[in-house]
Amino acid sequence: MAPWQTDRFRDRIDAGEQLADVLSSLRGKHPLVLAIPRGGVPIGRIIADRLQGELDVVLVRKLGAPGYAEYAIGAIDEHGRMQISQEAARAGADEHYLKQEAATQLALIRARRQRYSPHHSAIDPAGRLVIVVDDGLATGATMHAALQAVRAHRPSRLICAIPVAAPQSLAAIAGMADDVVYLCAPASFRSVGQFYLDFPAVDDEEVVRLLQGSPGPAKASAEAVEIGADDVVLRGDLEIPKNATGLVIFAHGSGSNRNSPRNRHVAHALHSHGLATLLFDLLTEDESREISLRFDIPKLTARLDATLQWAMRHASTKSLPIGLFGASTGAAAALVLAARYPMAAKAVVSRGGRPDLAGHSALARVKAPTLLVVGGADSEVIALNRAALGALTCHAEMVLVPNATHLFEEPGTLEQVGTLAAKWFHQWCNAQPSGMHG
Incomplete structure (x- = not known):
């Protein structure tokens, strides 16, 4: 696990460039960069281009608690593999609820895959050097599920790369990857957006454009x-x-x-x-x-x-x-x-x-x-x-x-x-x- 101290980021482009610099030793090894949409995709595009790798998305969805969808009690990947937290039962999620919630989230994942890459299936990470990226780590539930999903495909090496992370969440995923690269993990962490000067929402149209390798709009x-x-x-x-x-x-x-x-x-x-x-x-x-x-x-x-x-x-x-x-x-x-x-x-x-x-x-x-x-x-x-x-x-x-x-x-x-x-x-x-x- 490697920390790299930095100030706040101008935007996701700045964060991606800084992470690419830290990962520069992987250039020429044709890594597979898997970004967590939507916010991780602009960062993933920069890292993939700088390291001469491939870019795809890793699709996972959190499972929300009954009556409180924002509270994660687990996660599911696009192959239907689930992880359920110990909080699920205390939140009132019985087997019937979990089955229904998993089906709902899996349908959303498959619709998103069709929207993002309608002409090909997900790139297989088996035997590949894989870098999983996002624009930040708050609770860590989504990243945990993403790393677990990728690990099941047996990559040759699995790296988690994030610009900023909550310290407790960073500790929770430490054993999920072969290496965790992050730029800062401030004790004062409240939200990911707190550490970006510009943190606009990323829409599906931009995700599709970035996955197709199109350059971003010309800078002002x-x-x-x-x-x-x-x-x-x-x-x-x-x-x-x-x-x-x-x-x-x-x-x-x-x-x-x-x-x-x-x-x-x-x-x-x-x-x-x-x-x-x-x-x-x-x-x-x-x-x-x-x-x-x-x-x-x-x-x-x-x-x-x-x-x-x-x-x-x-x-x-x-x-x-x-x-x-x-x-x-x-x-x-x-x-x-x-x-x-x-x-x-x-x-x-x-x-x-x-x-x-x-x-x-x-x-x-x-x-x-x-x-x-x-x-x-x-x-x-x-x-x-x-x-x-x-x-x-x-x-x-x-x-x-x-x-x-x-x-x-x-x-x-x-x-x-x-x-x-x-x-x-x-x-x-x-x-x-x-x-x-x-």
């Missing part, structure tokens, strides 16, 4: 930019995917800056939907130390205004329709600016925002379709957003993300924000050029 071109405003220079990061259909300008919240991992997570989701993004610092480093400036909506709006005008002059973005994405106090600045330039801002999205700080008068003048996304557990901000929603006269909606708190730190909540924002901007940012009209 990145450019560091400088924007003049109020006799200061604001630093920004402009990223434009190929054939971009719009530009989303981000206005971060109080105490944050253009490097906000939450906003960058959303920006990544927008790139995959063909939208360019501009993240920039609303305040200079010195200004950001003054707490009062973080809530100075007129100043923040002026900075956002200067950035909007810069984007409409810049060669790479001047022809793109523009949307505004605001978080916390940045949402208020975005809405004030949308009220100021009703023809320029095509759509607005607020994440955990303070739209109330825009003021009733500005909210009433906003014409751009506006989406207010709030954490379902962020009760105080929910009330403030409901009040703002009532003041908006444009097409406006409010969506609560279940169980999310103010910073959307709970697993899967930022993915929901990214999906909601991408759909909203895609719907309302049409391909017509923006114009500055007051």
